[in-house]
Amino acid sequence: MQTKTPERHFFEYAFPVINLCGGYHTITLPISTKDSKPITPLYPIDFSDKSRLQEMLLSGDSPSRKELEQRFPNATKGLRELAETQNPDEYWTPENVEEYWLREHNKQVVALCKIYFKKVIEPTSKGARIKFSEFMNTNYESQTPTKKGDIISIHNKKIIEVLTPEQIEKYAPEFSTSDRNASVYN
Numbered sequence: 001m002q003t004k005t006p007e008r009h010f011f012e013y014a015f016p017v018i019n020l021c022g023g024y025h026t027i028t029l030p031i032s033t034k035d036s037k038p039i040t041p042l043y044p045i046d047f048s049d050k051s052r053l054q055e056m057l058l059s060g061d062s063p064s065r066k067e068l069e070q071r072f073p074n075a076t077k078g079l080r081e082l083a084e085t086q087n088p089d090e091y092w093t094p095e096n097v098e099e100y101w102l103r104e105h106n107k108q109v110v111a112l113c114k115i116y117f118k119k120v121i122e123p124t125s126k127g128a129r130i131k132f133s134e135f136m137n138t139n140y141e142s143q144t145p146t147k148k149g150d151i152i153s154i155h156n157k158k159i160i161e162v163l164t165p166e167q168i169e170k171y172a173p174e175f176s177t178s179d180r181n182a183s184v185y186n
Contacts, residue, residue, distance in 0.1 A: 006097045010079075011062040013101040014072045016156035017113065018050060058143070065092055078104055101160075102153065102171040113156065117163065117172035120150040127159055128152065151175045 004012075056062060069076040079100050083091035106114045118130040127142035130152070142159030146152060151168050153160045168175050 004094075005062065006092045006094050007065055007068060008060070008062040009094065010068060010072075010075070010092075010097045010101070011057065012160050013105075013115070013153075013155055014068065014075055015053065015057050016158040016160075018053065018071075020113070020156070074108070075100070075105070078108060098167070101155075102167065115160075116154045117168075117175060118152055118154060119175060120146045120148055120152060123147055130154075 120128040128146040
């Protein structure tokens with residue numbers, strides 16, 4: 001099995017929000033409350049460029065660090081801040097990218113933008129059916145093959161990866177490896 005580069009792993013988590021945090025806002029809207037400000041694009045809108053990035057995702061490639069830092073400034077800032085306690089000169093490490101997306105990211109964003117850990121109920125042709133809550137089962141798209149009982153990470157309605165037993169223990173202990181068939185819905 002080929003190991004992912006930190007840039008590739010980062011890109012897999014970041015791409016599902018390319019229309020939000022990644023600067024591809026399609027319009028600038030003033031929100032009609034006295035306290036709000038207009039939403040403005042972080043990066044120029046260029047749908048052919050979005051297609052290029054999608055092709056990179058599908059082919060297993062990733063943009064350069066520089067482009068990732070330009071497109072996702074908040075997330076890469078989070079990487080740098082996380083590394084400050086370890087090695088601030090080298091924040092693009094596999095461990096740092098994993099720690100950021102699977103733990104630290106959720107401390108900085110609203111519920112809609114969080115990374116969720118869920119159990120696969122049933123694989124589907126385009127992804128997997130998961131139990132999202134006690135009352136709701138939902139289908140999610142994935143390019144990662146899944147099987148019943150897998151614990152997965154989800155970002156903006158996209159399955160990002162199947163977690164390893166070590167990742168489950170560290171980031172999603174509610175899905176302990178000793179109880180993989182239990183009916184956990186959170």
